[in-house]
Amino acid sequence: MKAKRRAVLGALFAAPLWAHVVSMSSSDLIVEGTQARYQLRMPLYEIVHVPQPDRTLLEHVRFAGAELTTHTCVEDRARDLYVCDAGYRFARAPEQVEVECTLAAVTVPNHVHMLRAEMDGKHDQAVFDLSFSRATLRFRPPTAAEVATEEAGAGAMRALGGPVQILFLAALALAARSRRELAALAGMFVAGQVAAVVVVPHTAWQPVPRFVEAAAALTVAYLAVEVLLLPKAGSRWMVAGVLGIFHGLYLHLFLQTAEYRPGWVLVGAALVELGALAVLALAFSRVARWAHALRPVQVAATALLLFGMAWFALRLVG
Numbered sequence: 001m002k003a004k005r006r007a008v009l010g011a012l013f014a015a016p017l018w019a020h021v022v023s024m025s026s027s028d029l030i031v032e033g034t035q036a037r038y039q040l041r042m043p044l045y046e047i048v049h050v051p052q053p054d055r056t057l058l059e060h061v062r063f064a065g066a067e068l069t070t071h072t073c074v075e076d077r078a079r080d081l082y083v084c085d086a087g088y089r090f091a092r093a094p095e096q097v098e099v100e101c102t103l104a105a106v107t108v109p110n111h112v113h114m115l116r117a118e119m120d121g122k123h124d125q126a127v128f129d130l131s132f133s134r135a136t137l138r139f140r141p142p143t144a145a146e147v148a149t150e151e152a153g154a155g156a157m158r159a160l161g162g163p164v165q166i167l168f169l170a171a172l173a174l175a176a177r178s179r180r181e182l183a184a185l186a187g188m189f190v191a192g193q194v195a196a197v198v199v200v201p202h203t204a205w206q207p208v209p210r211f212v213e214a215a216a217a218l219t220v221a222y223l224a225v226e227v228l229l230l231p232k233a234g235s236r237w238m239v240a241g242v243l244g245i246f247h248g249l250y251l252h253l254f255l256q257t258a259e260y261r262p263g264w265v266l267v268g269a270a271l272v273e274l275g276a277l278a279v280l281a282l283a284f285s286r287v288a289r290w291a292h293a294l295r296p297v298q299v300a301a302t303a304l305l306l307f308g309m310a311w312f313a314l315r316l317v318g
Contacts, residue, residue, distance in 0.1 A: 023111040024257050025103060027061070029137075031119035036066060036088040041081050043209075046107045058086055060106055061113075064098035066090050094119075097137040101128035110161045114257045127154050127258060129161065151260045155268030158254050160276060164311075168216070168247055169273060171223045171304055173280035174297065175236050185240040186277050190270045192244020193251060197262045200252050207249045214315040216246040221308030227301040 027040040040057060047053040054073035071086035097117065104111040113128040117137045126135035127150075142150070159165060172189055176182035200207065219242055226233050251269060255262055284297070 023108050024114065024254060025107075025111070026114045026257050027116070029063075029097070029115060029117040031090075031094065031097065031117065033093045034090045036063065036090065038063075038086045038088060040084040040086070041079075042084075042103075042107075044075065044077075044080050044082055046111070047082050050106050053082060054084065056106055057082075057084055057103065060102045061115075062100045063088055063090075064100075065094065066097075096139065099126060099128075099135050099137060100133055101126075101135075102133050103128070104130040104133075110164070112158070112161065112254065112257075125258075129157060131157065148264050151264035152268030152271075154254075154258065154260060155251070155265035155270075156272040157268075158251060158265070159269035159272050164216075165247070166276070167220060167304070167307065168243055169276050170280055170300075171220050172240055172243070173277055173284055174300055174304065175223050175227055175240075176281060179281075181236070182277065182281050184237045186274055188237045188241040189244035189247070190273065192241040192246075193248035193269065194266055196245045196248025197252050197255065197266060200249065207253065209253065210315055212246055212249045212253070214312050216243070216250075217308045217312035217315060219243045219246060219308075221305050221312065224301045224305035224308060228298060228305065 023043075023046065025040065025042040025046065027038060030037045038061075040061065042053075042057060047057070050056055054071075057073070058068065058071055066088040067090075069087045069089050071084060073082065073084040075081075076083050097119075099115065101113050101115065103113050109130050111129065114125065115128065115135075115137075116125045117123065117139070119137075119139045122139035124137040124139045126137060128135065168189075172185045173182065176185050219239065223236070223239050223243065226236060226239065251265065255265060284300070
């Protein structure tokens with residue numbers, strides 16, 4: 001049992017080391033006949049643990065039928081980016097391009113990569129993550145149904161894109177003391193997301209990823225403190241709204257990179273979040289009923305508090 005406890009605590013404190021809420025990169029591909037130019041832009045903080053990034057990053061973005069002919073990679077400190085420019089040659093001029101991107105395998109598991117492409121004046125784009133590593137660029141205007149499916153799906157994947165996103169929802173489910181309060185917390189969380197996505201683009205403020213993560217970590221820790229020390233506190237809906245705002249800032253950063261319209265992304269995110277909250281709340285209630293003597297709510301809240309404070313400290317200094 002002691003070994004199991006040490007393993008759990010080790011995982012708890014190790015998780016914030018790789019659990020970036022905001023982990024995104026972008027690139028552009030321009031195809032001209034049999035030749036292609038490609039530029040990859042990766043945040044500098046993502047390459048700290050990537051061995052030989054000038055070689056490794058491009059090895060994890062592949063275009064079927066294309067041969068890498070030239071490449072250079074440099075640090076752009078002014079933009080806090082690591083930039084790779086590469087040239088490719090196809091055996092023959094392609095009508096469409098098959099892409100495989102596995103950057104999540106060498107950065108962090110919830111890394112998202114946005115690729116924009118152009119060929120003969122036509123444009124296409126694709127979003128890659130750990131679950132979706134392949135795409136076909138067809139360079140034709142998408143239908144309305146394809147746009148809705150793609151953008152709502154992207155919102156759903158971002159909402160549950162990693163352990164930290166699930167941690168937000170777990171904190172809310174844990175804080176709810178009744179079904180009515182769970183509905184209120186869920187509603188405020190979604191409302192906070194919508195407010196951030198709608199309002200921030202109309203301001204001069206550009207949220208920095210490190211700030212978003214550090215503030216979100218403090219919010220999770222505070223919610224855990226309320227569960228532990230203020231079991232009868234009546235303002236948890238306000239905390240849920242603030243937590244939703246910080247999660248909405250993450251969605252805002254994603255929308256800036258992907259250039260999607262907010263509506264479908266928010267719909268996809270809200271649907272999976274509400275479903276996940278229902279499942280988590282049911283799981284917590286079952287555990288509390290079966291293992292009441294072990295005080296599972298207090299144990300889980302303590303774990304959230306430790307995780308949140310460790311995550312805040314790490315994002316504050318690195």
